[in-house]
Amino acid sequence: MYSWLCVGVKHAAVAAVLLPVLALNVQPPRVVCDPALAALWTPRHPQLGRYEVCTTPESLAAVADQSWTIESVAPLDAFGTAGSSNRAAVAQLYGGRRPTVARGWTTENGQFLSITLVSPYPNRELTALEPGTLIIRYFVTG
Numbered sequence: 001m002y003s004w005l006c007v008g009v010k011h012a013a014v015a016a017v018l019l020p021v022l023a024l025n026v027q028p029p030r031v032v033c034d035p036a037l038a039a040l041w042t043p044r045h046p047q048l049g050r051y052e053v054c055t056t057p058e059s060l061a062a063v064a065d066q067s068w069t070i071e072s073v074a075p076l077d078a079f080g081t082a083g084s085s086n087r088a089a090v091a092q093l094y095g096g097r098r099p100t101v102a103r104g105w106t107t108e109n110g111q112f113l114s115i116t117l118v119s120p121y122p123n124r125e126l127t128a129l130e131p132g133t134l135i136i137r138y139f140v141t142g
Contacts (some may be wrong), residue, residue, distance in 0.1 A: 015095075026047050027128060028055060028071070030056060030135070031054045031055070031056045031138045032055055032056070032134065033052055033053065033054040033056060034053060034054065034055065034124065035053075036124045037053040037054075037124055037134070038051055038052065038053040038083075039083065039084055039137055040083045040084060040085040040124065040126075041053055041079055041080075041082070041083040041134075042052075042083050042124075042136065042138075043082040043083070046129045048136070048140050048141065049111075049137075049138055049139045049140040049141045050139050050141065051136065051137065051138050052136075052137045052139070053134065053135065053136050053137075054134075054135045054137070055121065055130070055132055055134055055135065056131065056132055056135065057131070057132040057135070058102075058132060058133055059119065059132070059133065060078050060102055060117050060118075060119035060133045063102075063117055063133045063135065064102040064104070064107070064117055065102075065104050067104070068102045068103065068104040069102065069103075070100060070101070070102045071100070071101060071102075072098040072099070072100055072101075073098060073099065073101050074098060075090050075091055075093075075094040075097075075098065075099055076090065076091060078116075079118070085122075085126065086126060086134075088138050089126045090122060091127060093122055093126055093127075093128075093129060094129070097129075099118050099119060099120060099121070100118070100119050101116065101117065101118050102116075102117040103115065103116050103117070108139075110138060111139050111141055111142055112139075113137060113138070113139055113140070114137070114138040114140070115135065115137050115138075116126040116135075116136040117133050117134065117135055117136075118133065118134040118136070119131075119132065119133045119134065120132070121133070121134035
C-alpha cells in the first residue's frame, strides 16, 4: 500500500508530463478538398491519373517538405494552363503580388504523387486571395 504522499507525488509527476501536451491541443492541420477548385486548376480529363485540390489554413512553409524549393513566381506560372480558370482574372487578382510556390513529389500507397503548393491562393470565384495554402495533388496510376 502506498502512502498518500507517494500517490500525490506520482499524480503530480503524471500531470507535469501530460498537462503541457494537453495544453498544446495539437491537432493535425485541417485539409478540405474542393471539386470546384479542382475544376479551376486541373485538366478536366487527365490521361494517366487523377487530381485532387485541397486547401489548408496552414502556411506553405508548414505544409511543404523541407527538401522542396520554395519560390515566388508569377501568378500564371503558379497555376499553369490546364484548368478552366480565367487567366486574366487571376493576373488581375494578384496585381503586383507573386504567390509563393513549392513543388515536389512522393509516393503514396504505391502511387507516384506530384504536389504543387500555392500561397496565397484565389477563392473559387476568383474574387479574393485566401490565406493558407492550396494543395494540388496529382496521383499517377498508369
